[in-house]
Amino acid sequence: MFIAPSILTANFNQLGSEIETISKSDYLHLDVMDGHLVPNISFGPHVLSGIKHLTKIPLDTHLMIQNPLDFIDQFVEIGSSIITVHVEANKVQESINRIKASGVKAGITLKPKTKLDEIFPFLDQVDLVLVMSVEPGFGGQKFMEDQLDKVRKLVEIRRAYKYHYLIEIDGGINGQTAKLAKEAGVDIAVVGSYVFNSKDRNATIEALR
C-alpha cells in the first residue's frame, strides 16, 4: 500500500525541513480547503507555488473547494501529479475534463454521507477514487470504518468493468486502521496526524506500508 502523508498538520513555517522528515513518502497529500465545501480554510496555490522546488515526491492535491474549475490551472501550475475534486462541488465533469486536458491525473472523492452511486458517472474516466473516512475539514479525527464498504464495492466495480482507477482512503489512518484499509483493497492511504505526531516519521511511513 502506498503512503501519502497529508501536509495539513505540517509546520508551514518550515515546510522545506518538514518535507525532508517524510522523504519516504510515495505521495505528498495537499489538503486545500476553502471554508465553503468544508468548514475550514487551509492553503491555496500561492502558498504552494514553491513546493515543486522543495521535493520530487508526486503531489496528490485534494481540492475540498466549492468551485474547483476556477482553480484547476493554478494547481496544475504548482506541479500536481493528481488533482482530486469532490462530487459535492460545482461543475465536476468540466473540472475533470480540465484536469485531464492538462495532462494531470484526475481523481473524484466523496464525503462519508454521500452515496457511492453519486460518483458512478465518473468511474470510467478517473485515475483515482478517494474515499473519505472522516468528515473532511480537519486532521486528527476518528476513522469511520463503515466507509470501507465503499472501498470493497469500488474494488468489485473496477474488476467487473475493467476500470483503471487507484483507490485512496483519507482520514483517521493509524497502525490499526491501515491494516483494515489494506485488507479492504486500498491502494494509497493518506496519513496526517499519525505520521506528523510520531517520533520517527519515515519509520512510521515504512511501518504503515
Ligand code: DX5
Ligand atoms: C481531512 C483531510 C485529510 C486529513 C487526514 O479533511 O482531507 O487528508 O488531513 O488527517 P488525519 O490522518 O490526521 O486524519
Ligand code: ZN
Ligand atoms: Zn485529504
